[in-house]
Amino acid sequence: MASVFPDLSVLGWDDGFAASLKPDHLPARVTRVDRGTCDVLTADGETRVVHSGALKRAAAADPVALPCVGDWVALRGELQEVLPRRSAIVRAGVTPGVSHGQVLAANVDVVYIAEPAVPGVDLGRIERFLALAWESGAQPVVLVTKADLASVDLSEVAAAAPGATVRAVSSTTGEGLADVRIPPGRTAVVLGRSGAGKSTLVNALAGAGLMATQEIRAADGRGRHTTVHRQLLVLPDGGLIIDTPGLRGVGLYDAEDGLSQVFSEIGELADRCRFHDCHHEAEPGCAVLAAVEEGELPERRLASWHKLQREAAWMASRTDARLRAEKTREWKIIHKSMRGRNRP
Numbered sequence: 001m002a003s004v005f006p007d008l009s010v011l012g013w014d015d016g017f018a019a020s021l022k023p024d025h026l027p028a029r030v031t032r033v034d035r036g037t038c039d040v041l042t043a044d045g046e047t048r049v050v051h052s053g054a055l056k057r058a059a060a061a062d063p064v065a066l067p068c069v070g071d072w073v074a075l076r077g078e079l080q081e082v083l084p085r086r087s088a089i090v091r092a093g094v095t096p097g098v099s100h101g102q103v104l105a106a107n108v109d110v111v112y113i114a115e116p117a118v119p120g121v122d123l124g125r126i127e128r129f130l131a132l133a134w135e136s137g138a139q140p141v142v143l144v145t146k147a148d149l150a151s152v153d154l155s156e157v158a159a160a161a162p163g164a165t166v167r168a169v170s171s172t173t174g175e176g177l178a179d180v181r182i183p184p185g186r187t188a189v190v191l192g193r194s195g196a197g198k199s200t201l202v203n204a205l206a207g208a209g210l211m212a213t214q215e216i217r218a219a220d221g222r223g224r225h226t227t228v229h230r231q232l233l234v235l236p237d238g239g240l241i242i243d244t245p246g247l248r249g250v251g252l253y254d255a256e257d258g259l260s261q262v263f264s265e266i267g268e269l270a271d272r273c274r275f276h277d278c279h280h281e282a283e284p285g286c287a288v289l290a291a292v293e294e295g296e297l298p299e300r301r302l303a304s305w306h307k308l309q310r311e312a313a314w315m316a317s318r319t320d321a322r323l324r325a326e327k328t329r330e331w332k333i334i335h336k337s338m339r340g341r342n343r344p
């Protein structure tokens with residue numbers, strides 16, 4: 001049988017990943033995950049694999065060990081292990097009462113943050129997604145979608161996204177799409193609220209090619225894929241794209257570095273605050289508050305910084321509390337066994 005992908009580099013494979021693959025394992029890239037199984041692409045095309053016992057045990061101890069879309073994994077019959085990730089989009093897990101990270105996508109090069117021009121661009125939401133994106137290790141690009149419906153002041157968006165490219169795109173007219181193309185072997189993920197136009201954008205980038213390779217929806221035969229799952233797709237001109245369902249409540253998890261990149265100008269101003277540990281709330285000699293006063297820094301931007309900082313600190317405190325609880329439990333077990341030993 002002829003290989004579908006004789007050269008795995010079109011799927012993003014390279015020497016770095018190859019170095020962590022054991023000799024008797026086959027490499028595969030995860031396109032979609034389900035409970036206990038994954039759809040993967042190998043040199044021979046798409047197949048479904050089940051998790052090995054060892055992988056299940058590792059995942060029970062730490063959910064982050066579970067494969068996610070975009071992962072490179074090692075197969076030997078079953079899915080044996082997840083190869084070290086080069087980038088990972090992690091949000092706060094949703095299990096009540098427990099703080100843990102949930103990996104949304106791995107090994108992505110570019111994060112497209114889709115924010116619709118209509119009903120109106122929400123800069124705070126863009127900043128939240130940017131924190132996740134910077135933290136992941138991938139390069140964020142902000143796409144103001146549905147640009148045919150309203151014109152948006154991109155400079156205002158750019159001011160909320162230092163270091164990131166901002167573009168207006170329309171899947172309806174094709175505006176801006178040429179600049180959003182993904183080179184062969186590179187992977188992009190599209191994040192954004194429900195209805196932001198993510199799936200329409202993916203379909204527009206795919207053109208007719210996607211219809212040929214993805215299942216045609218029987219009811220209307222239009223070949224559109226509906227986003228229920230996160231899914232990695234191979235575009236006709238070689239790039240890889242991960243579509244995600246609209247995210248409700250994207251909690252920040254361990255995103256302090258990401259936040260400082262989103263608000264880099266506040267960090268620079270803070271260097272000039274009188275107090276090293278200034279909270280930029282009411283302190284005398286606060287350079288950040290002075291910048292707001294002088295109209296240099298939008299008040300909205302500082303408010304957003306405060307909000308996301310508080311959230312990150314709260315998440316960090318919850319994680320620490322859990323670690324502390326574990327330590328206490330450990331200590332109690334040791335204490336108990338000592339007591340047992342001292343018994344006559």
Ligand SMILES: Nc1nc2c(ncn2[C@@H]2O[C@H](COP(=O)(O)OP(=O)(O)OP(=O)(O)O)[C@@H](O)[C@H]2O)c(=O)[nH]1
Nearest residue numbers: 146170171172194195196197198199200227245246
């Ligand atoms: N006018 C216009 N409408 C668009 C454009 N892109 C998407 N839409 C419409 O916006 C609606 C939502 O688009 P989707 O692509 O389904 O949005 P999504 O982000 O994938 O939504 P979820 O799957 O719920 O996360 C649909 O009715 C699209 O037809 C665009 O560029 N211009």
Ligand SMILES: [Zn+2]
Nearest residue numbers: 273278280286
């Ligand atoms: Zn200050």
